[in-house]
Amino acid sequence: MTTTVDNAEPGAVTPTATRPRPRRGHPLLTFLAKRIAITAGLLLGVTVVTFGLVNVVPGDPVTANLSDQALNDPATVAAFREKWGLDQPLWAQYLHYLSNLLHGDLGISQQTGRAVLDDLFQYVPATMELAIPTMVLALLIGTGIGMLAAVRNGRFTDQVVRVGALLGLSTPPFWLSLVVLYVFFYQLGLAPSGGRLSTDFSPPPTVTGMYTVDAALAGQWDVAWDAAQHLALPVLVLTSLTVAMLVRFVRSSMLEVLQQDYIRAAYAKGLPGRVVFRRHLLRAGLVPVITVSGLAFASLLSGTVLVENIFGWPGLGQYAYRSATALDLPAILGVSLFVALVYTLVNLTVDLLYGLIDPRIRLS
């Protein structure tokens, strides 16, 4: 809509701020609806892929789950097959699974014999207990170092940070865990060797599933402290790796912003450096950090598979590994679905945050 205004140049468009605004909330609703539809489709795809993987390829759950003794007994084998519906045609199995899913039933794990949902309720909080402190620490440390390096671009600090970040990214997580364990447990005796609690303590009453939180809530401070000590090393490893990734992103994003004309223009106005930093640099530079936080969280889930293995941490990573090697179909499907759900939720949050912070996206 063009309005000719006195003395404005021809072809000027009135700022959208003066046009009659469309009814609020609608763009957000349609956006959400679209994303939910895509997510549902994605999750369906995940079920198909995992279901197909486990079934259409050589690899028999029977041989993976039954001992050699049991395998020799045809009656046991037949009972196993019948219990898990392995004798029905594939598509029937899939539909059966889907309908259960929609009722909130993820099936029974072939290894543990419990509902997969229960397994998840037990193992996921253990991983969360690692993931949350890692994300918080990594974000704080990573953004700080990244910004420092960007501001001192080309100088010694920057070079050190760059090399350090690359080093972190190139380190195998399982190896770092071993090294850390060797130094802090074996040599220095400063940290426990693994697991979530020392053997002389028993877990606190379950509220969140995270021992530190639950123990604190129950007032069992000695248990909480012990649990925290067990957290220290795995969190150290995971944080180091996540910091490496974040530092690189923050640094390059900041570098890009530093070269923008609007930063120079801000200085040209005579604004003091700290104002330019706080109001202009941070706002623009940290936006991509939102995106990378999503990525970092995702890679955390990958990292835990290896780290939990070394530290004997009974979390999602361990569960995923055991399910995969045992070809425990319901468990694999449960883990995949959960992880895919988490991923897409994280992506959704990232996109929403993006729109919140960058007015260019918000108002389009």
Place this chain on the structure above:
Amino acid sequence: MAPLLDVDSLAVTLPGPRGPLPILHDVSLTVDEGELVGIAGESGCGKSLTAQALLGLLPPGAQVSGSARFAGTDLLGLDARGWQRVRGAGIAMVFQDPTAALHPMLTVGRQLTEHMRVHLRMSRRAADRRAVELLEEVRIPDPERALRAYPHQFSGGMRQRVAIAIALAAQPRLLIADEPTTALDVTVQAGILALLDRLCAETGLAVAFITHDLGVLSALTSRGYIFYAGRVVETGPTGALLTAPTHPYTAALLGARPHGTQAVGTLRPIPGGPPAPGEAPPGCPFQPRCGYAEPACGSAAPPLTPAGADRSVACVVRPQLEVAA
């Protein structure tokens, strides 16, 4: 009366892979109070760098020599505090691309008032009121609403007007406009030029207008400097400069324009290109492309010497030049 801005023998080198690269050589120029001066030259001739040097915005590692005085203050000797006082309130700058020069995530109002409040010590209310006045000055419609809008909601020409308003907010005495209309349509350009002209006349603002467009130079400015390869090669009143140039480069530029109402046979571009920084030949930098070059041109870079009323030229040959009308 002493000029508002007095630059003498300014030289700038930038850090390069094999040592410092000289970009600006022996640049001298002046701007008086209320004057509209033009700085013209092709891309890469150092005009933007001059502007950056005058605001202390050179990239790290840059070396500056010579002198630059603004209203009696030595610019090159300023520390960070000193620069904060001069920038915005003494000298202000308008950048080439308004889309890049305005912060995408801050409202127009914020970008207008933040330095206003620092330099003029105004309250929020007073600053907002003044911001509205400024937007009216630059002819932005519905200024109250515009305060709360974001830059991307405006068209290109409007953004540049906003940028000009921002530059004027802290009441500077000198405005350096670095190719403010290059990124805009020709029709929009006329409006911006008219705006600058009006501001200059009404408020006594001095403007240093950087451009590569000789037409703009002639339309707007009263005096001009022609830059080539980091040096001033000619200067004088704009009218005389463009109708009777004394430097072969200026004449060649004028000859390279498409002009006239009759069909011109072919464009006459200047053969070759300007030297890259650090690769200028000894002597006059224009010599390889000059049709009037003599052996004497190769010995030393000609200094800027007077050549008549208010005019200076950096040429030892000073040939008789003809310019197509």
Place this chain on the structure above:
Amino acid sequence: MTTLAPGPVAPDPRVGRSLARRRWLSRLRGGPTSRPIWRQPIALAALAILGGWLLVAILAPVLAPYDPLAQSPDGYAPPSGAHWFGTDSLGRDVLSRVVYGARLSIPLALAIVSLALLVGGLLGLVAGYVGRFVDEALMRLTDLVFAFPQIILAMAVTAAFGPNTRNAVLALVIVSWPVYARVIRSAVLSMRGDDYLNAARLLGVGPVRALRRDVLPNSVGPAIVLATLELGNAVLLLAALSFLGLGPRPPAAEWGSMVALGSQDLSMWWVSVFPGLAILTVVMAFNVLGDALRDRLDPRYAKGR
């Protein structure tokens, strides 16, 4: 408008391809304010390390003092004159196993990256050029693969098909092809507006030829950067799989499984530390090289270092 410099001439589409190739070669050489890539010390160091490892892999039979599979009664011997890296629980010489490990990790990583680049790159090329439905389909497919954490999907595939070298490679190709597809696709998309593509189409150049002559040379830059970085990632993932027992079957000397073996007894640090260092140095070298290349070849990063 009066311009001081003559305007650019519209490019001849026949020149487009050689222009594209020269463009990224000259970018490697560097501009007036940066040094050519072969003069930067850190990139050189990375190249040297990679070259070293390549030599180690090729000359393994000559360099290794012992047979990597030969067990001996000297189990868990610490590093000494006879065994520079010590021995593992079965008395095998760790140094020899690390040396032979290069023969597995490096060629396998190269294989994984080449296959994934081939599959992903081709799909991305076609999707980016054809657009519309094909592009949308590819996007959804890559989203699907991205919904799984890499290692979990790789674990599932290897476990399903049976853990061995071939399946580990297959799994990692399946897990990594989408990245290439996305990168190539976006490179193609950014080229679609370019005039020389349109000029070629107007001249009647068929899509296959256009893809080959004009689009492909320009995608090479980002592809090279990605491939180099992904080589490091491939080595890490392969090591992770073999650490979990899902890679090359024992007693093959793969660095990841060697670390796993060492994890059984912490006091025998040499069994895990040296293979881990091998992984670290190789991956680090790939990453450094990829970074240096990216600073030059990827226009998005070329501005700031």
